[in-house]
Amino acid sequence: MSAVAETRIDDAERRRWRPWRGIGGLLLIVYGLISVYPFLWMVSGAFKDEREVLSSGSLIPQNPTLDTLSETWSKLDFGAYALNSVTVTGVSLLMILAIYPLAGYAFSVLRFPGRLPFYYMFVAIFFVPGVTTLLPLILVQSELGLLGSHLGLELAFANGAAPLGIMIFKTFYDTIPRELRESARMDGCSELGIHFRIYLPLAKPAVATVAVMCFVSVWNEYIVTGVSLSDPSRYTLPLGLQQLLSDNVVQWNQVMAGSLLVVLPVIVVFIVLRRFFISGIQGAVKG
């Protein structure tokens, strides 16, 4: 009742004209346009031909064509790269979603010596720049005989998701009342049973958040993949895309078309999981 009244006052307050609000809004609009322009340029470039992409700054193609997309698709052997990307991303995600919910459960619920030091150690990895671990990572891959293989990448990516995965699952599980676990224990669940039957089904937002964030970063990963892989038949999409830039004459419309094809799945995944994703972030922040 009072909440409703307050919302109304808020709305009225918001509608009232204030000069600084107008200026602020204008600045935000300009900033938004600047941010989104390169992306839109990429999208429009994918529908332009070779000459127009260089001559016209307009975002709307004068002679829109699908030829660029189909040429790029066949020229790049897109299917093969896409398959590599799907494999690497898929296996990494499976490992991430198999390991970190359990790790988060342990850090949230179980009491064991060194629980918090270990937890903060994992969180601290967040603040280590990825590049500093590049060389050690490559050395480990080569020691294990995994250099240049997809498995070497998948293990590295799964491991790299540790701070994010553990933190999101732990904070989410922290918000689940402990009575639920106790009740499940009385009902005859083992510790693993409690996790898989009670906690994990409730953690859909956390699963979606971790899945989206890890999907994006693994799908787009370029540096580790680039250093590790040498056989072009194992290249993922971002590496494949680079092939377009190594021609003598760079065909920018094809680069744009390739980029669009690479980015498309990311956008689709985000849209599908958006609802869970946002509530997962909110849950993590509140926790």
Next chain:
Amino acid sequence: MAEIAFEGVYKRYPDGTEAVRDLDLTVADGELMILVGPSGCGKSTALRMVAGLEQISDGQVRIGGRVVNRLAPKQRDLAMVFQNYALYPHMTVAENMGFALKMARRPKAEIAQKASAAAAVLDLADHLERKPANLSGGQRQRVAMGRAIVREPAAFLMDEPLSNLDAKLRVQMRAEVARIQQRFDTTTIYVTHDQVEAMTLGDRVAVMRHGVLQQVDTPQALYHRPDNMFVAGFIGSPAMTFVQGRLEGEELVLPFVRLPLDGARRAQVAAAGGAPVVGLRPHAFAEAAAVTPAARERGVLFTAPVGVVESLGSESYAYIAVEGRVDPELLRRHAGGAPISTPGEELLLNVRLDAETRLRVGDRAELWLDRGAVHLFDPRDGSRIVGDTTTEEQR
């Protein structure tokens, strides 16, 4: 069906605090035992040790004769109802109620049949396919009860199961809990901080304080013969007032009234130091004009100025300011709380009046005090010297 016994049970935490100390208590088969006390008295800890959710530091808990100290919760064959119900949010009502049976790998048909039978008892039949988020507080509470019933356990454990309900619903559900417990005749331990709930619900009530069991008895016995000042002050609503008394010749002298004592009582009071703490319940009083001549004999008359008058419709209570305040430190130690603070030596004595009382604030009331309903306590340890001696027919 099982008897539950605590035998010298202790709960110590690593930091050295003792939540439960040397608890000896036997809950008979089919009995509804209430554990009651202020927050932090160890009642929930005691319950959780039975459930297996807390380790037992020392002593034994037996369920049906079997020592369960080292058994996991699921091996103890108990069902627990939690204060916040602990319903699984992602499961329907039917799934919630059948979950324990599913864990026990019972056939699907049996689970469905038992869940719907429980739902029928609890008036939840129309809600079996709904999720807890779509239920009212009372319905959630009933689902929590249903989850316990479905398992047909050796005992029910209930940890403040009604505390999250509003006052009106709590009274309704209180009757519901009593009905279900009687119907299934299952041993039940019920934890609450609400002494009204304890008094109305329990076959027997165990009062705890600071981890120590104070007294176990029927609600009537706790009310009329409390073992010490803590139980006396905790049980009964409105609460008992404590007044400082003094033995003088053949009489017990309070600042506002003199009570004759018989020889045996005098000896007991003298043995306890001669300055007992006098416990007076509001129901020990009446307006002098309303007392029959026969009853008048049993009591003494006095006059005092009326402070606040509170009318509850069926009866009224008045606070009258009198002298005779008990040392607040002594009260804190033995009764767990200081009286309503008043300036100087005065205290507010709560007395019951008839609903139709004409007394108003500032009047001088002529009041009658039932001699038999006076409780006397030893100021040194707060233990009872004399309890309520009025007989059933006199009440």
